[in-house]
Amino acid sequence: MLYRKRHKDIVSWIRTGDKALLVTGARQIGKTFLIEETLKEENADFVSFNLIEQPEVVELFHAVEHSGIEKFLSRLSLLTEHKFIKGKTILFFDEIQQCRDIVTKVKFLVREGSFKYVFSGSLLGVELAGIKSAPVGFMNTLEMFPMDFEEFARALGLSESVFSSLKSAFDNRTAVDEFVHDKLMEAFYNYLVIGGMPEAVNEYVTSHDYNRVVSVHNAIIPQYKLDFTKYELENRKLRLLKTYELIPSELNEKNKRYTFACLDKNLKMERYADSFEWLVNAGVAIPVYNVTEPKIPLRASEKSNLFKLFLSDVGLLSTMYGRSTIIKTLNGERDVNYGAIFENAVAQELHSHGYSGYYFNSKKQGEIDFVIEYRNKCLPIEVKSGKDYNVHSALSNVLKQKLYGIDEAFVLCGKNLEVKEKITYLPVYMVMFIDERSEVIPRYDSVSLKDL
Numbered sequence: 001m002l003y004r005k006r007h008k009d010i011v012s013w014i015r016t017g018d019k020a021l022l023v024t025g026a027r028q029i030g031k032t033f034l035i036e037e038t039l040k041e042e043n044a045d046f047v048s049f050n051l052i053e054q055p056e057v058v059e060l061f062h063a064v065e066h067s068g069i070e071k072f073l074s075r076l077s078l079l080t081e082h083k084f085i086k087g088k089t090i091l092f093f094d095e096i097q098q099c100r101d102i103v104t105k106v107k108f109l110v111r112e113g114s115f116k117y118v119f120s121g122s123l124l125g126v127e128l129a130g131i132k133s134a135p136v137g138f139m140n141t142l143e144m145f146p147m148d149f150e151e152f153a154r155a156l157g158l159s160e161s162v163f164s165s166l167k168s169a170f171d172n173r174t175a176v177d178e179f180v181h182d183k184l185m186e187a188f189y190n191y192l193v194i195g196g197m198p199e200a201v202n203e204y205v206t207s208h209d210y211n212r213v214v215s216v217h218n219a220i221i222p223q224y225k226l227d228f229t230k231y232e233l234e235n236r237k238l239r240l241l242k243t244y245e246l247i248p249s250e251l252n253e254k255n256k257r258y259t260f261a262c263l264d265k266n267l268k269m270e271r272y273a274d275s276f277e278w279l280v281n282a283g284v285a286i287p288v289y290n291v292t293e294p295k296i297p298l299r300a301s302e303k304s305n306l307f308k309l310f311l312s313d314v315g316l317l318s319t320m321y322g323r324s325t326i327i328k329t330l331n332g333e334r335d336v337n338y339g340a341i342f343e344n345a346v347a348q349e350l351h352s353h354g355y356s357g358y359y360f361n362s363k364k365q366g367e368i369d370f371v372i373e374y375r376n377k378c379l380p381i382e383v384k385s386g387k388d389y390n391v392h393s394a395l396s397n398v399l400k401q402k403l404y405g406i407d408e409a410f411v412l413c414g415k416n417l418e419v420k421e422k423i424t425y426l427p428v429y430m431v432m433f434i435d436e437r438s439e440v441i442p443r444y445d446s447v448s449l450k451d452l
Contacts, residue, residue: 001037002147002198002205003154004030009142010038013118014090017140020106020117025144026283026312027122027227028220030198032094034144035120039090046090047082051098051121054079058099069112086114096121107138122227122283145283145352146196146313149345150432153187155201170433173424175416181427185414188429192341193326195315196348210326217319224284236275243275247285247309248320251340276309286310286347288357294371294378294404298358308359310347317344338385343369346383346412346431354436365401366394375439380409389413389425399423410434 001007006023013021023031039046049057056079064072076091077084084091096102096119109117119139147155150163162180169176176184193213194204200216203209228240279285290306291298311317318326318341329338347357350372360380361367370381380399382392395409399422412428419425 001034001041002030002202003151004034004144004147004198005151006034006142006144007038010035011042013140014039014042014044017116019137020110020119020139022139022141023118023120023144024141024283025122026146027223028197028199029144029146029283031120031122031144033198035092035094035118039092044090045085045088046092047080047084048092048094049076049079050094052095055098057093061099061102061105064105064108069108073112073114084115090116090118092118092120094120103139110138146315146348147198147201148196148349148352148432149188149191149429152191152194152196152201153184153429153432155205156187156190158187166430167433169417170426170430173417173419175418176427178416181416184429185427188345189329189332192314192338192345193318193329195313195318197313197315200315210330213315214319214323214326217316221316221320224282227282236278239275240278243309244279244284247311248317248340251308251310251317251344252321276307279309284312286312286351286357288347288359288370291358291360291371294360294368294380294398294406296373296376296378298371298373298378299356302358306361308343308347310344312348314341314345314348317341339383342385342412342428343383346370346381346428349431350434353434355434360394360398362394365397368394368398372434372436374434374436377408378404378406380406381434382409382411383428384411384413389415392423395423 010021010023023035025031036046036048051058057076060072060075067075073084082089093102098121102119106117106119109115150158154163166176166180166184168174175181190204193210194200195217197216197220199220200213203212203216225241225244228244229237276285276287280287286309288308288310290303292301292303295301311320318329321341325341329341347370350357350370355372358371359367359369360371368380369383372379372381380395382395384392389411392411395411398404399406399409407422409423411423411425412431413425414428415425417424417426417430
């Protein structure tokens with residue numbers, strides 16, 4: 001089984017969870033496989049139901065309010081030869097987007113208490129976005145993404161000792177052994193082509209055939225487009241397709257911002273806003289919004305009508321750009337402009353690590369690719385795919401501004417780690433160590449008002 005970070009979370013839920021578990025994310029990112037393989041690995045007694053393949057289960061859910069939980073479970077047991085054992089059996093419902101009101105039933109199932117429940121679905125469409133936050137107190141949510149670079153590197157055989165040495169180099173701001181650095185950069189360029197869709201990664205690991213990897217991508221992309229038309233109203237289908245299909249070309253523009261005129265010369269933001277929101281909630285696109293100031297909190301200066309839109313997986317982007325780009329990448333032609341592909345990989349990584357994506361742009365100071373809230377401070381990040389990695393006028397301008405109070409910046413590039421004053425030049429694969437989930441709020445003395 002491919003290494004996935006969410007594995008330990010699912011194991012923890014199997015062993016100690018007392019609520020239902022919802023695993024969310026886009027299609028083809030390995031949700032179903034990870035859940036079932038982890039249940040098997042833990043020797044759990046479980047039974048799976050697929051709401052697309054078994055529409056009769058959907059009908060049973062619809063009838064819960066009238067029939068009651070006991071009758072629902074009794075009827076459900078008739079759909080499988082697997083015997084339900086109270087207090088032991090785990091019931092897994094997959095493709096739950098087929099049942100829009102399933103959330104309202106979860107609390108009744110959990111409250112009844114006979115079994116544990118895990119749900120999964122590709123939440124395609126903003127009409128299902130609310131499932132992530134409900135029902136409070138009865139369900140925990142895990143969001144999954146395409147494999148990030150660490151997961152990809154481990155699939156290629158990266159050992160724990162080498163990973164630890166890389167993490168130590170990042171923490172201590174020291175250079176990586178040149179041999180190790182070169183191998184990791186080679187792996188990163190492969191990641192740009194293969195991406196993080198588990199089927200594509202597994203195909204590469206088993207066959208080492210890039211043509212078969214591209215075939216996997218070319219099978220996934222139409223599935224996404226089919227979902228646009230399957231789950232949406234007729235008058236929105238074309239807008240969704242146009243919006244999605246334009247992402248690669250818009251990223252290849254100099255400023256990489258999504259330009260509405262490419263969709264429609266007479267376009268107003270309001271008409272397409274729901275399409276952008278739909279793609280984001282479906283997990284197939286990643287927004288990075290403009291901020292007017294690189295200061296915490298970044299959201300306070302967010303301009304929601306100015307943004308870059310990235311694909312959820314860099315491998316899909318490379319395939320959309322075509323075989324020539326893939327061949328040049330694999331041939332190591334480092335003089336090629338990989339700006340859009342590098343930035344997509346970084347946006348994808350930061351997003352999967354829990355960061356809200358922003359970029360900064362000023363007529364006076366220029367544009368910075370990403371700004372994030374990192375270790376309680378604003379951190380500017382520039383992404384450089386070429387040899388001029390040390391040319392970054394906008395970043396230098398921002399660092400000079402005392403008003404912003406920025407004391408560190410990252411430049412992600414192809415070179416080994418090096419620190420020059422406030423700028424740390426990081427090999428781009430070290431983006432795997434920029435993780436919001438590793439930042440812990442420290443303990444503080446408790447506040448008491450008893451003595452007032």
